[in-house]
Amino acid sequence: MKTSNIKELLDKIKENPYKTIVVKTPHCGTIEFVVGEGEEVKGPRGKYKEQPGTLLAYLTRENNQKPLYAQERGIISKIYPFQKGDFVEANTPILEIKHYLTKEEVLELILKETLYLFRAPEKGKYYFVPEIDKRIKAKGCQKVKLHPGEEVLILSRMKRETFLPYEGPEGIIYHLYFKPGQSLNAEDILFGVCPPEDLESIKEVVLKVKSEWEEK
Amino acid sequence: MKKHKILVANRGEIALRIMQACLNLGHDFVAVYTEEDKESLHCRFAQEKGGEKSLFKISSYQDANEILAVADYSQATAIHPGYGFFAEDYRFARRVVTRSKPLIFIGPNWKIIKELGDKIQTKRLARKLDVPTVPGSDRPIYDELEAEELARDLFIFQKEQGIEHPVILIKASAGGGGMGIEEVGDMDRFRSVLRRLRNYAQRQFGNDGVLIEQRVFDFNHLEVQIVADRHGQVVHFGTRNCTIQSTGRQKRIEVAPGFYPKTINYAFDAQKVLQDIVKYSLRIAREVKYDNVGTWEWIVSPTGQPFLMEVNTRIQVENGVSAIISRVKGQEVNLIEEQIRLGLGEKLNYSQKDISFQGVGIEYRIIAESPEENFTPWVGTITRFSYPNYPWLQVFSHVPQDKPYEIPTDFDPNLALAIVWGKDLEEAKRHGLKFLEEVVLEGENKKGEKLKSNLNFLKAKTSEILVF
Amino acid sequence: MLLLDIEKELQFLEEKLTYIKDIFAHKQNENILLLESKLKDFKNSYKNINLAEAKRKLNSLKDLFTFLENKLDRQLTPMDKVRIVRHPQRICLKDILENVYDNYTEIGGQDEYSIDPSMLIARAYITRKVGKKIYNQPVMVIGQEKGHGEEFRNGGSVKPWGNAKALQYMKVAERENIPIHTYVFTPGAYPIEDYPGAAQQIARNLYEMAGLKVPIIAVFSEGGSGGAEAIALADMRLMLSHGYYSVISPEGAAAIEGRIRGKEKASPELIEQCASQLKMTADDNLVMGYIDRIIKEPPLGARPEHFDFFKQLRNEVIKATDEVVLRVRGISLFRYLVLRKLKNPEIYVRWALGAKAKERLLENRYRKFRKMSQHAYIDGRNNLTKIKDKSEELFWAGYSLLHYDILRRHKQVVSQLTEDIKGEIHVLLNRAKTSYHKFMCRFSWFHKRKANVCQLLSLSDWDGHKQETTPYLSPQAKVDKTITCPNASKEGCLDLWAPDLFGEMAGVCSYCGHHFPMEHEWYLYNVFDAHSLREFNQDIEATNPLDFANFSHKLETAKKKTGQKSACLTFEGKIKGIEVVVAVLTAKFRGGTVGAAEGEKFIRAVEKARLKHRPFIAYVHGTAGIRIQEGTNGVIQMPRCTLAIRNYLEAGGLYIVVYDTNSYAGPVASFLGCSPYQFAIRSSNIGFAGPGVIKETTGLEIPPDYHKAYHALSRGHIQGIWDRRQMRANLYQALLTMGGRYLYYH
Structure with missing residues (x-):
């Protein structure tokens, strides 16, 4: 990918540097909002992300009042019309957060355009094979080099597991787009691979984004 | 009769059958579903037949809190667990009836679920009542010397029974779901296998007790359908044979009755075996004061010895195959309706002598899978699904026939159940094959590959039905 | 006297004033104000007057300083003492080694090049002349080194490995049969968890010190809780008059008392109040019995220039060591007599202990601490209960002696013999049994009659499911509500129903195994x-x-x-x-x-x-x-x-x-x-x-x-x-x- 294209892409993102995060209920319960529209919220903080983000709402189910915290910083752009004490079903949108993209997120967007993307062939849950999983946990994914045909993932569905070989150019796993064990649909991106010859140009992209993108 | 509102804590075809039963009985119902299940017919049925506020989206069928939150909000008075999920979870059953806002649990009393859910307790109960069980220990063994003596006796015993290559199983008494089981074919290996298993069990389950049992080969899998009310009346609805299974021990064809000595030759007195297992099952049901529907699972050895395996304290997938051959005072019967009726506290209102049996029923489980490849499930979208209509046929399915349906991956892969009836075994098999010929099931996955199903497997296996 | 000398003296007085101000912190005090103004007057005037006059005025100013220092000393609050102890001018262990001991070698450390520069170990000796004879009495000196404000000393806050080093050399002293002098100069231990962690190592130190078979003399200057105890379990505990010995720093106590969190600070008044309430001064601790003697410091605390103080400290540690040694040496009557020796420091006492004396040393150490803090709790037992408890104790003492010490030995011999015999018999029987079996196995009816086969098919006896403990219903299990596992977001645990969770599940999350209290x-x-x-x-x-x-x-x-x-x-x-x-x-x-x-x-x-x-x-x-x-x-x-x-x-x-x-x-x-x-x-x-x-x-x-x-x-x-x-x-x-x-x- 050419540098000019990246600049173009970056400019396009700069035009609308926001992402709308729709917060949904994790389960059923009665809702009570704590924040209001237009308020600023923060994501988890602390060196170890040990402090939760801003309290958005309480969801009470079976006498258990559970706090819902913001996962990203931003501004509350919309609150869905529920009254305090309304019963909401699982997976119901309750509010939206307008979130200014961070460096990492911009990078992720741009990398999607530059890396070779390995996608989920089928619906199901995906895990790395133990050997690769170990290497990723120990040294990070960028130390893992993949060859076409190598068994890289375990696909788990209907209580059965099958091995999935990697297909694509040889290279390192540059970025992970899923969490192992997450339920994915077919065509969802699993990870991005960077062929060795592209490594330098990708590093440039990263540098460019890091220097040009200012977080708000 | 008081009108109830029953929360159906399940999905797919059983949810459909329960909702229908509620309608037939004049009760209201509430259904639940999850995001990935929104295309299932059980959702459509709930919305069409249940009126407003009869369908709720929950995060998971396995989360009791979701079910109960919906039950309270929708003002349900009872919960039907179906099969799987919470059907045999005594804690759930107990919570339903002991919470500050109690509901009726449509199933046996939680104490019975708990007692019969404990395999050791069940085995001991059976032995107490002189009901035959698999030869071996009926309590966890912790002492190595005792275990060895038992194993040695078990080998000698099998030899005496004429078994040429006796095998014993060592099971972690705290294990379950096939975990912590080892086979031993000779005494010399016993001690090392025992030690390995005990270490494993200690690590895995925090308890190193073991059970030692004979391994029974080439058995037939039989069931006795018990129905009881909350007032002490217990009857049976005959036997079933569920021997035709996948390699992973999942049932594929169920037949009622359990044997067919009229036209098939058995190496033993099949009629007597059926009578015996019914007699034994009733004996246990009466002893524990069983109070809803339940299934007593048996294995029958090639020499015709029955052994009680376990009791399933729930309605089973294959309940319909027993119902289709049964008549109560000459009328057709629906065991799910019976379960709901009795679960809500009504009396049985008939006795064993009012129950008669006619003909043979066969149930096929239609699944998108590849029996040739170790029954690997096939994942994709069903594009066409249709089946014929006959008086001798019932089909239960949550798969819509009017639009494509993507098979959700989080659940058991059953697509449809087909129950056929014949006045005798031959006719039932003929009807079965006819149905299997005429059913249409087509689909495609993301790669454009055609759907794989077990229809051919079911056809091929039809000839083996009830042969032993 | 030269002008230069006067200026030098003046500078010295100025430093003194700064020190005084440091000690009294922000507090208004007329004595300090007086010193300040007098010093200022002199400073402004001495260049204009003749030398003799200046000298005279300087001397009277010095007298005023001495007088007011004494006066101020009597006004010191506990918190002022804390400031004295923390002051960079406070004497440190190096000063003591230089001035109290006659010769020393520091072990395993050269300033910052040390496994832990806040813990200082030295082999030292004290020279005593008796008549013409000269004795060099070796001791192991161990203590926290605060230095005079050097960063790398970490304020005397010792890391676990520093305490490990201390312990190592305590054991060396034990092997060498020489006394240990410890000097407590710590605000508290460095609270990290490592290999080992702070608590782990302090516990080891205490355990070992409890059984260390050489006299231990501890001198407290700054006794900050656990960090202090790591080297302070001693036979004789001396304390410097301006030191403190406390469970927690006054600031720490104030933070807890005032429920201060995060970046807030407790008020100086609350801190002062806590300092005095904690009864942390030498006098307080003497009254409560946690130290044995107080060593008087010069007014406003000992600083390196107080040479008389070091002489006094030297006498005190020698006397303390002598006392500990003499109390355990020889027969008791004689011991009483020799204790009188203590009054005469010129008499030489050998510090090495014999085997019996070592035993007595440990007994004395146990008793010393056992007797402490008896005033600090209420014994609500009535007299009858006390008599009952005492007689039960006596009974068990007698019983144990008979049962465990006397009978045990005999029975052991007997039982060993019987076990040997049993073993022999077993081997013989087994042989017989095997051949019997081999013989009988030829007849099939033999098996059928064996009860064992019966066990394969019919109900066995089992008492395993009998309840061995008493059933318990947690109050937490009586509430109809659900609980969220703290690992839920990571492990996907579903909410747990309290009656199940705190009932049958014993407070254990069934998904991830988390243990709720x-x-x-x-x-x-x-x-x-x-x-x-x-x-x-x-x-x-x-x-x-x-x-x-x-x-x-x-x-x-x-x-x-x-x-x-x-x-x-x-x-x-x-x-x-x-x-x-x-x-x-x-x-x-x-x-x-x-x-x-x-x-x-x-x-x-x-x-x-x-x-x-x-x-x-x-x-x-x-x-x-x-x-x-x-x-x-x-x-x-x-x-x-x-x-x-x-x-x-x-x-x-x-x-x-x-x-x-x-x-x-x-x-x-x-x-x-x-x-x-x-x-x-x-x-x-x-x-x-x-x-x-x-x-x-x-x-x-x-x-x-x-x-x-x-x-x-x-x-x-x-x-x-x-x-x-x-x-x-x-x-x-x-x-x-x-x-x-x-x-x-x-």
Whole structure:
């Protein structure tokens, strides 16, 4: 990918540097909002992300009042019309957060355009094979080099597991787009691979984004 | 009769059958579903037949809190667990009836679920009542010397029974779901296998007790359908044979009755075996004061010895195959309706002598899978699904026939159940094959590959039905 | 006198004034103002007057300084003393080595090049002339080195490996049979968890010091809690008159009292108030009996230029060492006579001890600490109970002597003999049995008659499902609500229904295994045999020995809420028939903190276990540390209880500690942490200081799982992690596999 294209892409993102995060209920319960529209919220903080983000709402189910915290910083752009004490079903949108993209997120967007993307062939849950999983946990994914045909993932569905070989150019796993064990649909991106010859140009992209993108 | 509102804590075809039963009985119902299940017919049925506020989206069928939150909000008075999920979870059953806002649990009393859910307790109960069980220990063994003596006796015993290559199983008494089981074919290996298993069990389950049992080969899998009310009346609805299974021990064809000595030759007195297992099952049901529907699972050895395996304290997938051959005072019967009726506290209102049996029923489980490849499930979208209509046929399915349906991956892969009836075994098999010929099931996955199903497997296996 | 000299003197006085101001901090004081103005006057005027006049004026100014310093000295508040001790001009251990000892070699450290520059070790000697003869008496000098403000000394806050080094050289001194002089100059230990952690190492030090067979003399300047105890379990404890010895810094106490969190600061008034309430001065500690003597410092505290003070310190440490040695040497009548020698420092006393004297030394050390803090709790037992307890004690003493010491030896011989014979017979019988079997197996009817085959098919006898413990219903299980597991977001645990969770599931998350806290009663019911627990010493009661403000009320509330009289409950009980003595620290009584009553109960329980030859189990349902409102009455429980534990273990006892929920600070750093068999219930935290304190004292931000039991296990602090539901089985297993030398004899 050419540098000019990246600049173009970056400019396009700069035009609308926001992402709308729709917060949904994790389960059923009665809702009570704590924040209001237009308020600023923060994501988890602390060196170890040990402090939760801003309290958005309480969801009470079976006498258990559970706090819902913001996962990203931003501004509350919309609150869905529920009254305090309304019963909401699982997976119901309750509010939206307008979130200014961070460096990492911009990078992720741009990398999607530059890396070779390995996608989920089928619906199901995906895990790395133990050997690769170990290497990723120990040294990070960028130390893992993949060859076409190598068994890289375990696909788990209907209580059965099958091995999935990697297909694509040889290279390192540059970025992970899923969490192992997450339920994915077919065509969802699993990870991005960077062929060795592209490594330098990708590093440039990263540098460019890091220097040009200012977080708000 | 008081009108109830029953929360159906399940999905797919059983949810459909329960909702229908509620309608037939004049009760209201509430259904639940999850995001990935929104295309299932059980959702459509709930919305069409249940009126407003009869369908709720929950995060998971396995989360009791979701079910109960919906039950309270929708003002349900009872919960039907179906099969799987919470059907045999005594804690759930107990919570339903002991919470500050109690509901009726449509199933046996939680104490019975708990007692019969404990395999050791069940085995001991059976032995107490002189009901035959698999030869071996009926309590966890912790002492190595005792275990060895038992194993040695078990080998000698099998030899005496004429078994040429006796095998014993060592099971972690705290294990379950096939975990912590080892086979031993000779005494010399016993001690090392025992030690390995005990270490494993200690690590895995925090308890190193073991059970030692004979391994029974080439058995037939039989069931006795018990129905009881909350007032002490217990009857049976005959036997079933569920021997035709996948390699992973999942049932594929169920037949009622359990044997067919009229036209098939058995190496033993099949009629007597059926009578015996019914007699034994009733004996246990009466002893524990069983109070809803339940299934007593048996294995029958090639020499015709029955052994009680376990009791399933729930309605089973294959309940319909027993119902289709049964008549109560000459009328057709629906065991799910019976379960709901009795679960809500009504009396049985008939006795064993009012129950008669006619003909043979066969149930096929239609699944998108590849029996040739170790029954690997096939994942994709069903594009066409249709089946014929006959008086001798019932089909239960949550798969819509009017639009494509993507098979959700989080659940058991059953697509449809087909129950056929014949006045005798031959006719039932003929009807079965006819149905299997005429059913249409087509689909495609993301790669454009055609759907794989077990229809051919079911056809091929039809000839083996009830042969032993 | 030259002008230059005057200027020098002037500068000296100015420094003195600065020091005085430092000590009195921000406080207005007319004496200081007077000094300030007089000094200023002189400074402005001396250049304009003649030299003689200036000299005269200077001398009177110096006299004024001396006079007012004395006056100010009498006005010192406890907090002023804290400032004296912390002042960079305060004498440090290096100064003492230079001025008190006649020669020394520092061991393993050259300024910052040391495993821990805040811990200083030196071999030194004191030269004594007796007549014409010269004796060089070697000692091991160990102490925290604060230096004079050097960064690398870390303010005398010792890291675990610094304390390990101290311990190593204490053992060297023991081998070399020379006394140990320790100098306590620490605000507290550096509270990190490492290999080992702070608590782990301090506990080791205390345990070893409890049994160190050489005289130990400790001199306190700054005695900051656990860090101080790490080198202060001594036969003679001296204290500098301007020092402090406390359970916690006044700022720390004020933060707790004022419920200060995060970046806020407690007010200076509250800090002053806490400093005086904690009774941390030398006089306070002498009155309470936690130090033996006070060494008088010059007004406003000793600084390096106070050479007379060093001479006095030298005399005091020599006298103290002599005294300890003479008390244990020789026969008692003679000992009494020689003690009189002490009055004459010119008489030489040899400091090496013989075998018998070493035994007596340890006995004396035990007794010394055993007697402490008796005033700081209430013994609510009536006279009848006291007589009953005493006679029971006497009975068991006699019984144990007969049973374990006299009969045991004989029986051992006899039983060994019978076991040998039994073994022989068994071999013979087995041979016979095998051939019999081989013979009988030819007949098939033999098998059929064997009862064993019957067991394969019909019901066997089994009493395994019989209830061995008493059923217990947690109050937490009576609420119809659900609970969210703290690992839910990570592990996907579903909400748990309280009646299930706190009932059958014993507070364990069925998805991830997280252990929710259960009340200590759960353990009493589920770990010990049904109806086997008998509580004792329940009438020993916690009190407010320092009259700490507002504390009596808080204590009463705790007593009312829990129905307990202290945080420590002691029982006799059984685990699968094995009789044990148990001490429980309960979290719900003042956070399981340990004060004089708790310490006393713990010691009495240990003594009972020793007397009755029973295993001793400490179940720590949670402890936040030493109860700060009791001041040194609390801290002293660290050495006291550790001495009791050591006595018990050396006598062949088995001591098992099980930690639960959160266990921190003093108790972990002493009598709990010294057990060779420490286990933790899953999901518990073990450590020295909590995250807040670590942040404040070290500036480190620790990860949230820093104190988790798994880390304590990796660090070697604990020896295993137990599932709560397995505690009974695991304890039984431990009792079977780790039996002490004198246990389980029937």
